[in-house]
Amino acid sequence: MKPLLYASSVLVGSLVTAAPLCNNITDVAGGSLPYIDKPSSISTSAVKDLQLALFLKNLEASFSQTGLTNITGWNMSGYPQDAIEVVSKVAAQEEVHVATIIDLLEHYNAEPIPPCNYSFPVNSTQDFFELADKIISVGIGSTIGLAKRLAVTDPLLIQSVSSILTVESRHDAFFRHIEGKSPNPAPFDTGISDIWAYNLALSFTVPGSCPVEIALPTLPTLNVSESTYPRLANSTEPPLREFEWDPAQMTFVAEAGKQLLVGWVNQLNEPVYTSLNITVEGKGMTAVPPGMNGAVFAAVTAQQPDNTDDLALATLAGPVLLTLS
Structure with missing residues (x-):
């Protein structure tokens, strides 16, 4: 390699x-x-x-x-x-x-x-x-x-x-x-x-290598992958994605006990939210909302803001980029 x-x-x-x-x-x-x-x-x-x-x-x-x-x-x-x-x-x-x-x-x-x-x-x-x-x-x-x-x-x-x-x-x-x-x-x-x-x-910068830091919040990282949950070959159910984060991060500690959501941002639409089904601590699955095409951004949150700027402020981990088509 x-x-x-x-x-x-x-x-x-x-x-x-x-x-x-x-x-x-x-x-x-x-x-x-x-x-x-x-x-x-x-x-x-x-x-x-x-x-x-x-x-x-x-x-x-x-x-x-x-x-x-x-x-x-x-x-x-x-x-x-x-x-x-x-x-x-x-x-x-x-x-x-x-x-x-x-x-x-x-x-x-x-x-x-x-x-x-x-x-x-x-x-x-x-x-x-x-x-x-x-x-x-x-x-x-x-x-x-x-x-x-x-x-x-x-x-x-x-x-x-x-x-x-x-x-x-x-x-x-x-x-x-x-x-x-x-x-x-x-x-x-x-x-x-x-x-x-x-x-x-x-996510592409070497830690500590930036001569000047940007005055913006640094968010906990989020990973996403296709779910390994078994599906029927001709299933019409929406595809699942598995999200993984560090539950020890203070953002999650502060929101302990609340329903975690994934906020999805695509095209010019308001964010769409789906509930996370927690499989183990720091990991959960959710379905991709219908109608998502091209570049799609997602983040874990416990709130449901109606715009991308407020969703960024309410982000607990992420965002991640998914290319769905």
């Missing part, structure tokens, strides 16, 4: 400087930083949102670049001849996105967030393409949430954010298609909160 794919970062000084993009990157990406007028000022909340966006983009850029380096030496048989060329363009475009956000932050004298060191569970080309779909789905969900917040506080930043979002969706469509999945599994993409996006990204 090949070693896992690792990515390291090197930090010089206390800030990440928006170094000029080399011609090779901009040529492959198809363009450079946007030449548009910037707002005269932005809100404090927008600075924090852009710093989180950079935290996530650093991860995506690192994954794309290190993955590109590795797949050139892995077995590419069975994949389209232009797959490496497309991944090269994805990696270059992620570099442009990183530089764009750094440029915005530096324009307002705000501190850019340096990259962490990362560890990705990738041992093959297939692993890379499968994980790319998941990582980009997190990025898409986070950017939808970012656009929602900026629409209230800093609408003049929406143009840049929305332009990045559409390119991210094209990236994900490619990775889904190359896996043999539908590139457009649902009519709407799924937005998530900043807290959920941050915690999903943390």
Whole structure:
């Protein structure tokens, strides 16, 4: 078995400087930083949102670049001849996105967030393409949430954010298609909160390696798998998923005795809740709600908020990402 794919970062000084993009990157990406007028000022909340966006983009850029380096030496048989060329363009475009956000932050004298060191569970080309779909789905969900917040506080930043979002969706469509999945599994993409996006990204960072911490809550981890509960071959019952968490975490201690639920977030719908059937301490099963397609996010909770932001605040463990179609 090949070693896992690792990515390291090197930090010089206390800030990440928006170094000029080399011609090779901009040529492959198809363009450079946007030449548009910037707002005269932005809100404090927008600075924090852009710093989180950079935290996530650093991860995506690192994954794309290190993955590109590795797949050139892995077995590419069975994949389209232009797959490496497309991944090269994805990696270059992620570099442009990183530089764009750094440029915005530096324009307002705000501190850019340096990259962490990362560890990705990738041992093959297939692993890379499968994980790319998941990582980009997190990025898409986070950017939808970012656009929602900026629409209230800093609408003049929406143009840049929305332009990045559409390119991210094209990236994900490619990775889904190359896996043999539908590139457009649902009519709407799924937005998530900043807290959920941050915690999903943390699952790929090496603990203690981030030079700058984001001021958001760190949530207990949650694992999900297909249930091994026996089912009839032609059963029309909804599929089951098994969730596992650490019951010793203070979030669960504080909610002891309450019915645990799974909150499901998909597309533009309000969260849907299903009861967890506890099988052993720290483990339970529940059915996937009907109508879930594409990227689906889930978390364990004891409350039933009607929106994703409040669900993030009520999360006991998670979130996790499930790709259901």
